[in-house]
Amino acid sequence: MYRYDNTDQQIINERVAQYRDQIGRHLAGELSVDELRPLRLQNGLYIQRHGPMLRIAIPYGMLSAAQLRKLAEISRRYDRAVGHFTTRQNMQLNWPQFEETPDILAELASVQMHAVQTSGNCVRNITTDHFAGVAPDEWTDPRPYCELLRQWSTFHPEFAFLPRKFKIAVNAAAEDRAVIRAHDIGLDLVGNEQGEIGFRVFVGGGLGRTPILGKLIREFLPRRHLLSYLDAILRLYNRYGRRDNMYKARIKILVQALGIDEFGRQVEAEWSQLRDGPTTVPDVEFARLGGHFAPPPRATLPAEDAAHAARLRNDPAFANWVKRCVHPHKTPGYAAVTLSLKALGVAPGDISDVQMIAVAELAERFSFGELRVSHEQNVVLADVRQSDLHEVWLIARRHRLATANIGLLTDMICCPGGDLCALANARSVPIAAAIHEKFDDLDYLHDIGDISLNISGCMNSCGHHHVANIGILGVDKNDEEWYQISIGGQQGNAATIGKVIGPSFYAQEIPQVIEALIGVYLEHRTPSERFIDTLQRIGIEPFKARAYAGRDRRRTAKVDNREEEVINA
Amino acid sequence: MPRIIKHDRVVEDDWQVLTLAAGETPATVTLPADPVLLPLPVWLARRTEISSLYRTLGVWLDSHEGPEALADDIDRLSIIAVNFPKFTDGRGYSIARLLRERYHFQGEIRAIGDVLQDQLFFMRRCGIDAYALRADKDIEKALAGLSVFSETYQAAVDQSEPLFLRRRTEASA
Ligand code: HEM
Numbered sequence A: 001m002y003r004y005d006n007t008d009q010q011i012i013n014e015r016v017a018q019y020r021d022q023i024g025r026h027l028a029g030e031l032s033v034d035e036l037r038p039l040r041l042q043n044g045l046y047i048q049r050h051g052p053m054l055r056i057a058i059p060y061g062m063l064s065a066a067q068l069r070k071l072a073e074i075s076r077r078y079d080r081a082v083g084h085f086t087t088r089q090n091m092q093l094n095w096p097q098f099e100e101t102p103d104i105l106a107e108l109a110s111v112q113m114h115a116v117q118t119s120g121n122c123v124r125n126i127t128t129d130h131f132a133g134v135a136p137d138e139w140t141d142p143r144p145y146c147e148l149l150r151q152w153s154t155f156h157p158e159f160a161f162l163p164r165k166f167k168i169a170v171n172a173a174a175e176d177r178a179v180i181r182a183h184d185i186g187l188d189l190v191g192n193e194q195g196e197i198g199f200r201v202f203v204g205g206g207l208g209r210t211p212i213l214g215k216l217i218r219e220f221l222p223r224r225h226l227l228s229y230l231d232a233i234l235r236l237y238n239r240y241g242r243r244d245n246m247y248k249a250r251i252k253i254l255v256q257a258l259g260i261d262e263f264g265r266q267v268e269a270e271w272s273q274l275r276d277g278p279t280t281v282p283d284v285e286f287a288r289l290g291g292h293f294a295p296p297p298r299a300t301l302p303a304e305d306a307a308h309a310a311r312l313r314n315d316p317a318f319a320n321w322v323k324r325c326v327h328p329h330k331t332p333g334y335a336a337v338t339l340s341l342k343a344l345g346v347a348p349g350d351i352s353d354v355q356m357i358a359v360a361e362l363a364e365r366f367s368f369g370e371l372r373v374s375h376e377q378n379v380v381l382a383d384v385r386q387s388d389l390h391e392v393w394l395i396a397r398r399h400r401l402a403t404a405n406i407g408l409l410t411d412m413i414c415c416p417g418g419d420l421c422a423l424a425n426a427r428s429v430p431i432a433a434a435i436h437e438k439f440d441d442l443d444y445l446h447d448i449g450d451i452s453l454n455i456s457g458c459m460n461s462c463g464h465h466h467v468a469n470i471g472i473l474g475v476d477k478n479d480e481e482w483y484q485i486s487i488g489g490q491q492g493n494a495a496t497i498g499k500v501i502g503p504s505f506y507a508q509e510i511p512q513v514i515e516a517l518i519g520v521y522l523e524h525r526t527p528s529e530r531f532i533d534t535l536q537r538i539g540i541e542p543f544k545a546r547a548y549a550g551r552d553r554r555r556t557a558k559v560d561n562r563e564e565e566v567i568n569a
Numbered sequence B: 001m002p003r004i005i006k007h008d009r010v011v012e013d014d015w016q017v018l019t020l021a022a023g024e025t026p027a028t029v030t031l032p033a034d035p036v037l038l039p040l041p042v043w044l045a046r047r048t049e050i051s052s053l054y055r056t057l058g059v060w061l062d063s064h065e066g067p068e069a070l071a072d073d074i075d076r077l078s079i080i081a082v083n084f085p086k087f088t089d090g091r092g093y094s095i096a097r098l099l100r101e102r103y104h105f106q107g108e109i110r111a112i113g114d115v116l117q118d119q120l121f122f123m124r125r126c127g128i129d130a131y132a133l134r135a136d137k138d139i140e141k142a143l144a145g146l147s148v149f150s151e152t153y154q155a156a157v158d159q160s161e162p163l164f165l166r167r168r169t170e171a172s173a
């Protein structure tokens, strides 16, 4: 993975000093609450329901074992010994002390980490495929490009105060695992007929209260022009994006207002002035960055390990885990492993300090000391020998990291919701827990098969509920917690925004409603169909009818009414 | 006399900023004695009159206005000020860069409005070289804001090459 040189380190150290000074000036009364807010947010510090929350950047989800050990230590010393992985591949600490945040940043800097631009109206953490570099369906490694973008976006002088936050995701695989069209800019690495590497560029995607999928703005952008082209898009957005209404401030609204053709024309006009300038990236830089992501020294192994095959036959629990949590790898004899952070009774994405240490050890022993965070809020060991899988499983199981539910109903994406988040309409973690309890039978879950269920506690959609097969959204109804359900959303190449099935449900009803939806699927499916396939074939009506059977719903819920910190979130 | 930061030092400065009060129009507003930074609409409406009246010319752009409007006047202006109505309004950074990089403005670009220490570094990188700090802030202390980082990744007005080009030459040197 990318290692800082002296300059990178110096910049991050200076950032810590700057932040420490800002907090100091604030405490001395020289920097008001309003003046500090955007500054602290650009260092990941929110003020939440119970106090501060710190969002730590994990650039494109890559972590070394040493960094995870440091996170464990920080969570123990400065927090309640638990961290929370987000859909944007970052980590949130929910209980830090305001005055100690500069020290936390200094600790992070000691392992080449930071919280730069994890919030605020600026370019945020770049995200990508958690199987980058090892996926068989990938044709080039996206991470050098992500690192290029990380450096370009870090303290970009022109784009530190955009109308709103700006999220960029990169995909380089046949199957998009980074949800690129749900981002302000989605970059799809492709080659052209001449064998040149470049990008298909999507713009104007985003979730939140107006979910929109990104639109294709350029069929092929040669990679050397990446930065000048993004400068052109961002300059237009910075100048013409709406600043009068924060709900209309994302680039998706500008793109919609102008139309993609007109927006594209303006981008080309601006870009024509910038292209081939100093920001053109030479091949040697791509080579330098690529060197940081060179494959680890993997052994030459047979494609099938005999002992592994025997264990699969003899140990059904292990086989179940392999089926859901072990993924193909481009090198024969290797596999990628997802460690599930979706055990029963644990908030989705939460990881304790002890688990962090355990994962770091697993990475060191079995996966070249590196790991990744997935946007589904799990942890991935990307380079495990097939012959080691059983031992990895045994250790992971001891730490409750081996729930065989990846891609199944209980592998929910879930935001912190009303338990922690000041913007929430409703809690989301207890809903996830209630659903998990109802569906805690692994055989049943495996029978239901591939499905995504995501939960957000409000319209900000941090839990990606719009792009889930079943999406649950917390809404407020006369100060009570209610939930709106949408179905038919999906991620991937066929990314789709789900449709709301009707009036919202009371919290206690949710597990039964989910069961009803699953029931319709089980009755109608053909042997090869997933939930989404059946839904697409038979349509939304049968699901709707079953969900509301015996329930009287006339009033619709008010969808949102919390606006305080939204401006800055 | 009011003080501003200019070329990394605190200096005295007598430029006034003219704003239109309610009821005043660009065509009728009384032009004060120079030196004065004029709102763009006033300048556009009364270019000839102003040019004969003032020895040195200065115009200020609000954050929704663009450098395009000054394309024909670039060489006649001594100062172009860029207003930051709120420090979180980042349009001024693009305006300043365009003035320098596209319109090759050689004079002073001055930040006015909600100008605070923690934005000075970005402003400087975008080509702003004078800063009328918000009056309630300690201008001497704010100087520190100009030198927060000793190195930067991007090319900008203050640095013609991005770090990746300079890293390369260092490595091959
Ligand atoms: C607890 C503190 C959090 C706060 C205050 C917060 C706030 C927000 C807000 C206000 C938005 C809407 C932005 C917009 O529409 O312009 C948003 C979107 C989002 N947040 Fe969060 N969030 C929090 C935690 C999280 C967590 C834990 C995750 C991951 C699980 C997350 C991931 C996202 C994502 C993926 C979006 C959607 C991006 C889009 O609109 O395109 N956030 N967040």
Ligand code: SF4
Residues within 6 Å of the ligand: A415, A416, A417, A418, A421, A422, A423, A424, A425, A456, A457, A458, A459, A460, A461, A462, A463
């Ligand atoms: S979706 Fe709403 S409730 Fe959930 S974390 Fe985001 S802002 Fe908070």
